[in-house]
Amino acid sequence: METKKIEAKNLEKQYVLKEKTGLFRSKNKKIVQAVKGVSLEIPKGKIVGVLGINGAGKTTTIRMLASIIEPTAGEITMNGIDAVKNHLWVKERINVVSGGERNLYWRLTASENLKYFGSLYGVKGMELKEKIARLLKLVGLEEVADIPVERYSKGMKQRLQIARGLINDPEYIFLDEPTLGLDIVIAKEIRKVIHELAKKDDKGILLTTHYISEAEELCDYIYILDNGKIIAQGTKEELKELFNCKPKVVLQEPGLEEILMKIISDSRGDGNEKKSVSN
Structure with missing residues (x-):
């Protein structure tokens, strides 16, 4: 039996910006590539993390997966059904929660x-x-x-x-910074709810967060975005392996935050393509 999941393949999102330039304020068009070839999966019963600094493309990716905006290119399926063509059907089966959102x-x-x-x-x-x-x-x-x-x-x-x-x-719920600005006790309570939604209620959860410890605690699988691209992916353990951080004469393993910054730094420094330790 095929696993129920949301699957995105080679997602692209372009925006056309009009800029007024010159003496007569003529309009020039500028194309901004917000998301570049993103592929990911969100299986039911799993918590999938999408990490990256501000402007990495996380929110745009969520908006495409939630059928709020259409991708410029690429495919999105939910449980094997075309999510772009059947966006109303998709919206009945998903929901989005953003931290700090006054809704x-x-x-x-x-x-x-x-x-x-x-x-x-x-x-x-x-x-x-x-x-x-x-x-x-x-x-x-x-x-x-x-x-x-x-x-x-x-x-x-x-x-x-x-x-x-x-x-x-919903079968799937997208949580965009769900504990943003909350104190430690309340954030812990919300993380417990998120864990139960996946493990007890079989929800597929996509989580974006700036709190690296939150991703370490909750996520079954993690994608790291930078400049609109996935530059690394894997479990927490696999990302540590990718980081080549097996402890030698050290007292403590590097945490996910150190790994995240190292992967982003390496990606920007040498222009490497997406790194993965998964098949």
Whole structure:
């Protein structure tokens, strides 16, 4: 039986920018290549990390995978079905949660927010009521379900964002910096929820994060992007092997952050193509 997954092959995304130049302010077109030949997989039940510095192409890649924007070239399939041609079908089976995103109605309660977003996906009646109760319990907000969101802390709002992202029971969920700006305790609670979504609920999860320790803790597989390209990929252990960092006379193995910066530095320095230790 074929594994259910999202698969992207050779994704490209170009933007055409118009610049006004010269005395008469004539317009010149400039093509910006935001994503260059990205191929990746997000299997169900797995947490896949996409790491890279700002401007690496992470958000653009997520937007293409989520059918928010179309790729300029390349293929995206979900469970073997063309995701570009069937984008409405895809949108019913995915959801996106961004850290720091103000995409809740602050004057409404948590329950009212989830009721509204559930109705947008056609969830109603007893099914919606039961789903709201289950999701609020999952993210630890059942005791404050009837308090307006404007009175929530930042961490509580982010937990509600995750509940919102699950209201349509997606097969795949894209988490873009889900713990951004949160304190250590709340971030740990959210990481626990993310882990359970993959391992207990069989969700396929794509995670982008600036917190390298978060990727080390959660991700089954990692892609490293720089300048719109995948420059390395593998498990945490495979990336350490790729980094050639087997400890000799050292007291501690290099962490993923050191590996990430070394791979990016090497890639920019010698122009090497994507590195992988996977078949």
